[in-house]
Amino acid sequence: MSGLRLSAVAISLLVSQSAFSAQFDFSDKLSQTDALVLFQSENEKASLSFLDKDTRAQLEKALATEAFTGTFGKMVDVLAPVDSKYSRIVMVGLGNNEDLNASTMTKLGGNLHAYLESKKVNTAALSLDAIEHLANHAELSAQLAHGINLRDHTFDVYKKTENTPIVSYHFDVKNANETKSQYAKLEHIQKGVFLARDLTSEIATRMTPVDFAKAAKELESLGVTVTILEPEQLIELGMGALEAVGRGSKEGARLVVAHYKGNDSTPIALVGKGITFDSGGYNIKTGESISRMKSDMAGAAAALGTVKAMALSKADVNVVAVMGMAANMVSQTSFAPGDVLRTAEGLTVEVLNTDAEGRLVLSDAMWYARKHFQPEIMVDIATLTGSKVRALGDRYAGIFSQDDTLVNELTLAGKRVNENVWRLPLGYKDMLKSDIADLKNIGSGGPGATTAASFLEHFAGDTRWVHLDIAGNALSSSAKDEVPAGGTGFGVRLLSDWLLQSKN
Ligand code: BES
Ligand code: MN
Ligand code: ZN
Numbered sequence: 001m002s003g004l005r006l007s008a009v010a011i012s013l014l015v016s017q018s019a020f021s022a023q024f025d026f027s028d029k030l031s032q033t034d035a036l037v038l039f040q041s042e043n044e045k046a047s048l049s050f051l052d053k054d055t056r057a058q059l060e061k062a063l064a065t066e067a068f069t070g071t072f073g074k075m076v077d078v079l080a081p082v083d084s085k086y087s088r089i090v091m092v093g094l095g096n097n098e099d100l101n102a103s104t105m106t107k108l109g110g111n112l113h114a115y116l117e118s119k120k121v122n123t124a125a126l127s128l129d130a131i132e133h134l135a136n137h138a139e140l141s142a143q144l145a146h147g148i149n150l151r152d153h154t155f156d157v158y159k160k161t162e163n164t165p166i167v168s169y170h171f172d173v174k175n176a177n178e179t180k181s182q183y184a185k186l187e188h189i190q191k192g193v194f195l196a197r198d199l200t201s202e203i204a205t206r207m208t209p210v211d212f213a214k215a216a217k218e219l220e221s222l223g224v225t226v227t228i229l230e231p232e233q234l235i236e237l238g239m240g241a242l243e244a245v246g247r248g249s250k251e252g253a254r255l256v257v258a259h260y261k262g263n264d265s266t267p268i269a270l271v272g273k274g275i276t277f278d279s280g281g282y283n284i285k286t287g288e289s290i291s292r293m294k295s296d297m298a299g300a301a302a303a304l305g306t307v308k309a310m311a312l313s314k315a316d317v318n319v320v321a322v323m324g325m326a327a328n329m330v331s332q333t334s335f336a337p338g339d340v341l342r343t344a345e346g347l348t349v350e351v352l353n354t355d356a357e358g359r360l361v362l363s364d365a366m367w368y369a370r371k372h373f374q375p376e377i378m379v380d381i382a383t384l385t386g387s388k389v390r391a392l393g394d395r396y397a398g399i400f401s402q403d404d405t406l407v408n409e410l411t412l413a414g415k416r417v418n419e420n421v422w423r424l425p426l427g428y429k430d431m432l433k434s435d436i437a438d439l440k441n442i443g444s445g446g447p448g449a450t451t452a453a454s455f456l457e458h459f460a461g462d463t464r465w466v467h468l469d470i471a472g473n474a475l476s477s478s479a480k481d482e483v484p485a486g487g488t489g490f491g492v493r494l495l496s497d498w499l500l501q502s503k504n
Pocket of ligand 3: 336383
């Protein structure tokens with residue numbers, strides 16, 4: 001137990017956290033706190049010899065009673081004997097050492113935090129002895145902290161303040177400095193995730209295209225160049241599809257561009273769907289799902305959150321987010337079914353359904369991204385179709401591309417960060433033929449997620465392009481692992497990991 005080894009220097013620099021989140025400090029010394037958290041893998045029994053006799057006996061009895069073998073995620077919680085310096089001891093199963101990675105540690109952190117919060121624990125000392133012999137122990141510990149903090153960030157602004165405990169964590173790790181620097185990297189990504197989550201969770205009347213543009217402007221302090229185009233400029237540039245979808249609300253549409261230029265290479269464009277509320281328009285949504293449509297800007301939020309993460313990381317990447325923002329509302333000025341819109345690409349679109357609005361705003365945003373940035377790769381991210389939700393549910397996002405390399409890279413990135421993607425086909429372009437225009441905005445039944453993707457393909461030109469359909473992934477109704485209920489920030493960790501790992 002390194003905590004009992006008298007260490008020369010106890011590093012206890014507090015990693016900066018906002019007032020309402022979990023507190024961390026990494027050191028090589030075990031602090032005295034109300035809860036002690038120990039870990040054991042299936043490979044090796046934890047050494048408990050540092051505990052006083054009574055505490056140890058109590059814990060050993062509980063572990064035996066529960067037949068604890070270190071199964072991943074299993075927790076045995078023991079209330080400590082009266083003379084113990086701890087209030088409780090929680091033994092956490094790590095599973096097999098070989099299966100420990102970013103994905104599993106992050107999940108474990110999320111579940112541990114939820115558990116400690118439910119037990120009203122205020123301070124916890126985590127002893128990571130069980131993994132200190134592994135080569136990547138610092139990364140694993142940092143990922144555990146990442147999972148804790150990801151689970152901790154909830155959107156509570158509309159709640160009467162409850163006294164949910166703020167858990168302060170003391171990590172007893174072998175190499176505190178290395179763990180701290182690994183965690184600092186993840187913290188940048190975290191902040192991008194939190195931005196995306198907060199933008200998504202915010203109610204639609206307070207997160208209009210103009211509100212979103214203001215939030216984007218705040219990234220200027222990080223060296224991000226932010227450009228905002230207003231409806232008149234959209235019309236001037238010929239972006240008739242984006243402009244039309246925004247026409248039903250007073251303030252109209254916006255194109256928001258946020259560029260982090262970390263190097264001089266050809267940029268990567270992230271194109272986000274930013275429908276701040278999707279009523280369906282004249283094809284109004286009739287089901288209960290309409291009440292979740294504040295989250296229809298989650299693609300834009302993920303694109304912006306990723307740019308924030310890259311800027312904070314001072315990453316060696318050139319990435320630009322292009323976000324088509326509009327509220328799809330019903331009003332006298334709304335676009336109507338049967339309208340024909342002219343996109344900036346030059347293709348005209350017959351609107352057979354005003355509820356298929358995401359592909360309309362994306363078509364012009366994709367055109368803008370190509371025209372102004374000539375990107376090497378363009379990834380669009382959008383809560384695009386109910387069809388995707390029916391096909392894949394909320395555990396996978398849909399990925400569409402002709403580019404196998406990009407699909408592979410993003411699939412691997414998704415596995416590393418628990419934001420999984422599953423490939424669905426393109427094709428069925430012929431289903432989008434219109435009698436009056438170049439395209440119609442819906443297919444005729446069948447594979448809705450694919451016809452939506454095929455619509456977008458018309459606007460990718462010859463740029464390497466990937467479409468991510470994150471419908472169903474953006475707003476969660478219950479907490480799971482490292483993701484609390486509410487806006488999930490889905491896509492920020494996926495895209496950040498991909499940018500950092502594949503594009504550096
Ligand atoms: N924003 C919705 C898609 C959606 C559905 C997102 C469920 C999140 C959860 C999108 O704009 C939409 O309404 N799509 C329609 C398209 C249809 C009219 C062709 C759909 O999928 O039903
Ligand atoms: Mn819609
Ligand atoms: Zn929509």
